[in-house]
Amino acid sequence: MEAIQLDDVDLVHRFGSGPDREAEAELFRRMAPRIRLYGLRHLRNEHAAEDLVQQVLIVTLEALRSGRLREPGKLASFVLGTCRLTVLDLRRGAQRTQRLLGQFGKDLLPQAPCYTPQLDHEKLTHCLQNLKERERTVIVMSFYDEQTGADLAGLLGVSEANVRVIRHRALHRLRECMGVAA
Numbered sequence: 001m002e003a004i005q006l007d008d009v010d011l012v013h014r015f016g017s018g019p020d021r022e023a024e025a026e027l028f029r030r031m032a033p034r035i036r037l038y039g040l041r042h043l044r045n046e047h048a049a050e051d052l053v054q055q056v057l058i059v060t061l062e063a064l065r066s067g068r069l070r071e072p073g074k075l076a077s078f079v080l081g082t083c084r085l086t087v088l089d090l091r092r093g094a095q096r097t098q099r100l101l102g103q104f105g106k107d108l109l110p111q112a113p114c115y116t117p118q119l120d121h122e123k124l125t126h127c128l129q130n131l132k133e134r135e136r137t138v139i140v141m142s143f144y145d146e147q148t149g150a151d152l153a154g155l156l157g158v159s160e161a162n163v164r165v166i167r168h169r170a171l172h173r174l175r176e177c178m179g180v181a182a
Contacts, residue, residue, distance in 0.1 A: 006026065008072065008074075008076065009072040009073050011023055011026060011027060011030075011075065012064060012069055012072035012075055013072060015064035015065055016067055019065075027057070027060065027061070028057060031056075031057065031060065031075075031076075031079050032053050032057065034076070034079065035049075035052060035053045035056045035057070035079065035083055036049050036050065037049075038052070038080070038083045038087075039051075039052035039053065039083070039087070042083075042087050043087060043090070046146075048090075052087065055086050056079060056082045056083050059082050059086070060078065060079055060082060120178070123177075123178060124178065127173075127174050127177035127178055128174070130173075130177060132170075134156070135166055135169065135170035136170070138156075138163060138166045138167050138170060139170050139171070139174070141155070149163045149164060149167075
């Protein structure tokens with residue numbers, strides 16, 4: 001299917017004349033990357049950003065098909081506003097969940113006492129700083145940035161197997177420094 005070249009006004013008007021797969025494809029091609037970037041910036045999670053793309057495009061398609069977009073020239077603004085409202089709704093839902101878990105979570109936990117170790121953040125910071133730069137990079141990018149071994153191998157210019165070895169050794173050093181049995 002060949003991409004059509006229309007401005008936002010013409011694209012919106014194509015939705016008014018009934019189902020148009022080419023217009024929908026053009027809308028997706030044009031808006032999905034913007035929505036995804038917004039999601040990555042505000043949600044800081046790739047899967048959540050992909051879900052945001054789906055949710056916002058569904059709302060946008062429904063609005064276009066029903067003719068609810070008042071100003072066709074402001075399609076991008078409508079999409080951005082929908083992104084903002086959807087992210088705010090997601091955050092409100094997460095806050096509501098946390099509040100309810102704080103209030104009723106004790107009732108959901110098993111009755112047997114369980115030990116959860118407390119993390120010494122200062123000691124962990126010290127231990128991370130004592131790692132070699134390459135080891136620290138692998139640890140941070142693996143567990144904080146959630147990069148895969150293949151991604152790290154490409155970034156560092158080493159093999160995936162080498163990334164696994166570096167990660168394993170760095171974790172071993174961190175455990176020793178933190179005083180945790182392996």
